[in-house]
Amino acid sequence: MHNKSVAELSRELESGKISSVELTRQFLGRLEKEDEQLNSFITITEEQALADAHAADEQRAAGKATPWTGVPFAHKDIFCTNGVATTCGSKMLANFVPPYDATVTENFRKAGAVCLGKTNMDEFAMGSSTESSYFGATANPWGLSQGEKRVPGGSSGGSAAAVAARLVPAATATDTGGSIRQPAALCGVTGLKPTYGRVSRYGMIAFASSLDQGGTMARTAEDNALMLNVMAGFDPKDSTSIDRDVPDYTATLNEPLTGLRIGLPKEYFAGNLSAAMEEQVRGAIREYEKLGATVKEVSLPHADLAIAAYYVIAPAEASANLSRFDGARYGYRCEDPKDLLDMYTRTRAEGFGTEVKRRILVGTYALSAGYFDAYYLKAQKVRRLIQQDFINAFKEVDVLMSPTTPSPAFTQGEKTSDPVTMYLEDVFTIAINLAGIPAMSVPAGFVDGLPVGLQIIGDYFSEARLLNAAHQFQQVTDWHQREPQ
Amino acid sequence: MQWDIVIGLEIHVQLATKTKIFSGSSTAYGAEPNTQANAVDLAMPGTLPVPNEQAFRYAVMFGLAVNAEIERRSVFERKNYFYPDLPKGYQTTQLERPIVGPGYVDIDLASGESKRVRIHHAHLEEDAGKSLHEDFHGMTGIDLNRAGTPLIEVVTEPDMTNADEAVAFAKKLHGIVTSLGICDGDMSQGSMRFDVNISLKPKGSDTLGTRTETKNLNSFRFMEQAIAHEVERQMDILEDGGTIVQETRLYNGDRDESRSMRTKEEANDYRYFPCPDLLPVEIDDAFIDEARNSLPELPDARKARFKEQYGLNDYDAGLLAGDSKLAAFFEAAADRGKDAKLASNWVQGEFSARLNAEEKSVADSPISGKQLGDLVVRIADNTISSAGAKKVFEALWAGENDSVDAIIDAKGLKQVSDTGELEKMVDEVLASMPDQVAQYQQESDPKKQKKMLGGFMGPLMKASKGQGNPKLFNEILVKKLGG
Numbered sequence: 002m003h004n005k006s007v008a009e010l011s012r013e014l015e016s017g018k019i020s021s022v023e024l025t026r027q028f029l030g031r032l033e034k035e036d037e038q039l040n041s042f043i044t045i046t047e048e049q050a051l052a053d054a055h056a057a058d059e060q061r062a063a064g065k066a067t068p069w070t071g072v073p074f075a076h077k078d079i080f081c082t083n084g085v086a087t088t089c090g091s092k093m094l095a096n097f098v099p100p101y102d103a104t105v106t107e108n109f110r111k112a113g114a115v116c117l118g119k120t121n122m123d124e125f126a127m128g129s130s131t132e133s134s135y136f137g138a139t140a141n142p143w144g145l146s147q148g149e150k151r152v153p154g155g156s157s158g159g160s161a162a163a164v165a166a167r168l169v170p171a172a173t174a175t176d177t178g179g180s181i182r183q184p185a186a187l188c189g190v191t192g193l194k195p196t197y198g199r200v201s202r203y204g205m206i207a208f209a210s211s212l213d214q215g216g217t218m219a220r221t222a223e224d225n226a227l228m229l230n231v232m233a234g235f236d237p238k239d240s241t242s243i244d245r246d247v248p249d250y251t252a253t254l255n256e257p258l259t260g261l262r263i264g265l266p267k268e269y270f271a272g273n274l275s276a277a278m279e280e281q282v283r284g285a286i287r288e289y290e291k292l293g294a295t296v297k298e299v300s301l302p303h304a305d306l307a308i309a310a311y312y313v314i315a316p317a318e319a320s321a322n323l324s325r326f327d328g329a330r331y332g333y334r335c336e337d338p339k340d341l342l343d344m345y346t347r348t349r350a351e352g353f354g355t356e357v358k359r360r361i362l363v364g365t366y367a368l369s370a371g372y373f374d375a376y377y378l379k380a381q382k383v384r385r386l387i388q389q390d391f392i393n394a395f396k397e398v399d400v401l402m403s404p405t406t407p408s409p410a411f412t413q414g415e416k417t418s419d420p421v422t423m424y425l426e427d428v429f430t431i432a433i434n435l436a437g438i439p440a441m442s443v444p445a446g447f448v449d450g451l452p453v454g455l456q457i458i459g460d461y462f463s464e465a466r467l468l469n470a471a472h473q474f475q476q477v478t479d480w481h482q483r484e485p486q
Numbered sequence: 487m488q489w490d491i492v493i494g495l496e497i498h499v500q501l502a503t504k505t506k507i508f509s510g511s512s513t514a515y516g517a518e519p520n521t522q523a524n525a526v527d528l529a530m531p532g533t534l535p536v537p538n539e540q541a542f543r544y545a546v547m548f549g550l551a552v553n554a555e556i557e558r559r560s561v562f563e564r565k566n567y568f569y570p571d572l573p574k575g576y577q578t579t580q581l582e583r584p585i586v587g588p589g590y591v592d593i594d595l596a597s598g599e600s601k602r603v604r605i606h607h608a609h610l611e612e613d614a615g616k617s618l619h620e621d622f623h624g625m626t627g628i629d630l631n632r633a634g635t636p637l638i639e640v641v642t643e644p645d646m647t648n649a650d651e652a653v654a655f656a657k658k659l660h661g662i663v664t665s666l667g668i669c670d671g672d673m674s675q676g677s678m679r680f681d682v683n684i685s686l687k688p689k690g691s692d693t694l695g696t697r698t699e700t701k702n703l704n705s706f707r708f709m710e711q712a713i714a715h716e717v718e719r720q721m722d723i724l725e726d727g728g729t730i731v732q733e734t735r736l737y738n739g740d741r742d743e744s745r746s747m748r749t750k751e752e753a754n755d756y757r758y759f760p761c762p763d764l765l766p767v768e769i770d771d772a773f774i775d776e777a778r779n780s781l782p783e784l785p786d787a788r789k790a791r792f793k794e795q796y797g798l799n800d801y802d803a804g805l806l807a808g809d810s811k812l813a814a815f816f817e818a819a820a821d822r823g824k825d826a827k828l829a830s831n832w833v834q835g836e837f838s839a840r841l842n843a844e845e846k847s848v849a850d851s852p853i854s855g856k857q858l859g860d861l862v863v864r865i866a867d868n869t870i871s872s873a874g875a876k877k878v879f880e881a882l883w884a885g886e887n888d889s890v891d892a893i894i895d896a897k898g899l900k901q902v903s904d905t906g907e908l909e910k911m912v913d914e915v916l917a918s919m920p921d922q923v924a925q926y927q928q929e930s931d932p933k934k935q936k937k938m939l940g941g942f943m944g945p946l947m948k949a950s951k952g953q954g955n956p957k958l959f960n961e962i963l964v965k966k967l968g969g
Contacts, residue, residue: 087531089531094531099530099532100525101525103532202534203533203534204532205532206531207532209762210762210763211762238534238536239534239536240534240535240536240537240763240764241534241762241763241764241765318762320566320757321566321574321575321576321757321759324574324576325531325573325575327568327575329570329628330528330529330530330573331528331531341570365757368757368758368759369757373757373759377759
């Protein structure tokens, strides 16, 4: 059962061959055992899951089942879940139990899905390796199968590892600079970051408000489509949510790709990745040509400015978003504060990890008097140029493709001493968030036994096309079906 | 050394929307602490703001009422600082593109002249919670009910030159926002709060001096006092050769003291940036037109109408029209009869004096405009004397009876105005006081004669058991005494 996709599990449940309760028991049993070495979950909600499974079976009996009824999955621990700890991977929220659901949480609840727990992540979504989590690092199952401690990527490393290890068929995730796509690539799973505004951010703990977007992670494009059907949609509680119809993302998965125009940004193939990686990625692109697509080179002239712009804008927004964590109303509070200032300073000194503090400081600096124009304002102007590059590119092609990451999964500790080397992990993914366009990572091969991801980038609201392109690729390749041992 | 005083005001106006500016919590005053603060107001993780359309409507109405340009694409910024009454650690406000642009308000000066006070801009922002320093054993209690209430902050140019002008402007603004119905104007509840920026410069100089800001004055009286206090403080420093420190000060009205809250050096760098959780708000012509069409009568228009409709003079019309509740009270009174001037005198006189003495606002008045109007009618038609009217007023105020006529009957205050009867009484009293009659008739100075009439009034009022119409008595006396 654990190898089945959401679509397959849905059919199993529909056929009556297995009940949701039985299915959930199986997944929980395996999860509890396997996660010892993986540490992909922060909280496992066994009782609630079984209760939800029971309710799902009743719904099915009453003829009210949806494709998701009774299907097990997990939420990245950044989505607020009513009555269940939501930690954001941080000591600051280790004891936080929200009395409300994120809209994404509510959507899955209404669809009848069964949440098995909350997955591990970089603290406050700041990171590319899940090593900064207060609850310890998550292991990449591919690394484990080679006897190595490798990172699953981040910040949605827990979701990616759990899906890769078949602990759940699907898990929600979020992407601010690459945090869905990069871990998906490193763990050999399929993930999608939708257009900014496509998925509600209400109840999704904020890191960088103009960049954060909730998205999907599963093993197949079809499962991603099923997830997006549940997650996407206008939410009046989120002022940045777009009021636009949600298509059935599964309906167009099988459209033929003949005539699909693929652009390869030359800046993303400029010798910033190993020959072995490039070979895998180009091999994947050749498959697309066999499917009828055409390929041409395009340019994103301001690509090299993306990381700099991002690491001004994201920390700036984060510095304000994280001001609410002060020990006053919820979450961690230092012991025996002497006075207000003492409570503020010690709570935040003790509650936040190093990378979070680093980014709050950078963000505060970039917004401060005398520096605002040179940093924040300038970065936003550069952002506009980066966005324009994509708009121009999409006049000539339908999608862009590139490697998702410059290298496969690195070892734990390899990039933690110099933050900038960690930031450079996002070199291919980050510009996408700045522009707000959607993008996916699709398993495209292996280098030294470690997965390689192909990034597919689309124009605003082109999720259906991306999923279609990914799905067709997955009909003629089997990278996405490989299982770590 | 002669000094020019330069005053600018910043006024926080709490909007009377049903719910908060970015959340659905109620804004009703007086609830138990922390019962009107939801997850968004508490800045719980993942919560997001959603703008209140009515707040924008009220802001646009305000802009139209002060002759200002309306910003078609206004933006919210985050103003960052830490304080326990500010849950998010930033206040959502407007900086670069406030909803209301430059405008003006004309005020009436005591001299009778009109002066234009320019408004620099007005912007929307969220109020913070309340800090309660008493009752918590040396700690401070935080009530977040108020956190998120919509405010319009009105910023004037430094166009005022003395406390009278500042108070006149403040009252005019109060009249405007209450007339519009966008604010309940209850300053004791903090619905309007004033910050005063004051600087001095040598008389005639073009260079502005260093200014100080005195915050959170919540009455016209305190504003007046605070201005006088600060001007004196600055003058003392400057005349001693010192320099003014640019700072924010707090004024204590009960003790007539002020102290420094923070200096410019200690001031926060607020690190303003556009709030990424809120989109720019686009206001179109239709929205503005709808707001314009919904504008109720404003003080200036009401004043003109009072002059025309009720024949009031400029001063009376201005005073009564300025406050919408007072204006409504006056109109209810005046409409009961035909003597608007008399109604105006009673509203401005006895009624206002009584409100002031009991520290009540018009809204708290125990009598209605209609009741006062009925009283005025009975004075005008001579049913009661002015002495009797005062007694009726007291009885109405005390709630002895709702009806003016019932009170008049109960207290036997109906005065006798039958000239036949009165003439008889005068004849009788004059007959009983032949010496005083002779004195009167022999007196050549009319002023002294007038004073002597008073001597007959006592006996006449006694003879009539207090019910004789004193005015008529007077007329009859003069006629009969001749001379």
